Amino acid sequence: MRYYQLREEGTPRLAVQTTDGLYDLTAAKPQLRTLEDLFTAATIADSSLDRVAERLLDGAAVLSPDVLDADGDGDDGAVxxxxxxxxxxxxxxxxxxxxxxxxxxxxxxxxxxxxxxxxxxxxxxxxxxxxxxxxxxxxxxxxxxxxxxxxxxxxxxxxxxxxxxxxxxxxxxxxxxxxxxxxxxxxxxxxxxxxxxxxxxxxxxxxxxxxxxxxxxxxxxxxxxxxxxxxxxxxxxxxxxxxxxxxxxxxxxxxxxxxxxxxxxxxxxxxxxxxxxxxxxxxxxxxxxxxxxxxx
CATH class of the missing domain: 3.90.850.10 (Fumarylacetoacetase-like, C-terminal domain)
Structure with a gap:
């Protein structure tokens, strides 16, 4: 799995990319806004990052892969x-x-x-x-x-x-x-x-x-x-x-x-x-x- 940190009007959101698509983990669990939050959750659950993320996929919003593309202005990309x-x-x-x-x-x-x-x-x-x-x-x-x-x-x-x-x-x-x-x-x-x-x-x-x-x-x-x-x-x-x-x-x-x-x-x-x-x-x-x- 690949984990991305997204910016949305200055607010961080955590996304995960699997073989099936790109998912907004923050939508499934608002407390998970950064990858560091996921590290903490995995430690508490005594589990791996991927297993914690997999349990959240059903409640996660599907994102377009286009959100990973830069807008080209140098310092204001979505990722x-x-x-x-x-x-x-x-x-x-x-x-x-x-x-x-x-x-x-x-x-x-x-x-x-x-x-x-x-x-x-x-x-x-x-x-x-x-x-x-x-x-x-x-x-x-x-x-x-x-x-x-x-x-x-x-x-x-x-x-x-x-x-x-x-x-x-x-x-x-x-x-x-x-x-x-x-x-x-x-x-x-x-x-x-x-x-x-x-x-x-x-x-x-x-x-x-x-x-x-x-x-x-x-x-x-x-x-x-x-x-x-x-x-x-x-x-x-x-x-x-x-x-x-x-x-x-x-x-x-x-x-x-x-x-x-x-x-x-x-x-x-x-x-x-x-x-x-x-x-x-x-x-x-x-x-x-x-x-x-x-x-x-």
Missing amino acids: SAPISSGEVWAAGVTYRISEEARKAESSMEDMYIDVYDSERPEVFFKATPSRTVGPDERVGIRADSEWDVPEPELGVVLSDGEIVGYTIGNDMSSRSIEGRNPLYLPQAKVYDRCCSIGPCVRSADSVDDPHDLEMWMTISRDGEVLYDDSTNTGKMVRSVEELVDCYTSHNAVPEVSVLLTGTSLVPDDDFTLREGDLIEIGVEDIGTLSNTVVEV
Whole structure:
């Protein structure tokens, strides 16, 4: 099942998409307005998200799939980020190409030599809800950066530290700032509109294998495709469980959080994002996350 957060005149509504259609769960149970509400209900019922949702389908209003389509004006789509609370964290250098890119951009490339093969993965804080946008909203590039790229990633959705679903994440990054000094990583990664997630959360029970999902990204400018490539999450050297364990161990994680698992899609070194560019990231069985770019 896929879970969407809908906006209706500023009021959140929770929808679920099954093989039979799209349903308004809030219409069936007004107390369920967000996915976080459903997490709580599943915990209380000692059940899974999908089982709780299935029991509500008979009383849920059927929605047209058209409500999931953006209206195209940049920041006013009907679908919001599927998670509205908690934190976003990220893992780095989980794919070989990511290690190569970090070494190529850095003035201190030896910093990255052992990360890919090390026992301990790189896990870092990425964003708060106020810095995170949803589908069809604008992601940011820093005005003090000369080299900026999107990083498409499979996102793991956690409730009380347990894996409950998967989403798509865009870990926006300033390669020029991080390249000057690895200690500048927080400034290269954490800023206004630095992250997008969505368009939905696919329940963990409905994903056969998170380590075998096709992922693709296109970047367009003025209608021209400048970048188009694909990969598979099977190329990730770490397992989802390993990354989650590193993130949650010895850490007071929030009740709800998202962990991005790294990227193996990296544009050429002569490419940088510009304001107005369109980024589209797709992951098999989840959907497509689209965002335009704005300077912040």
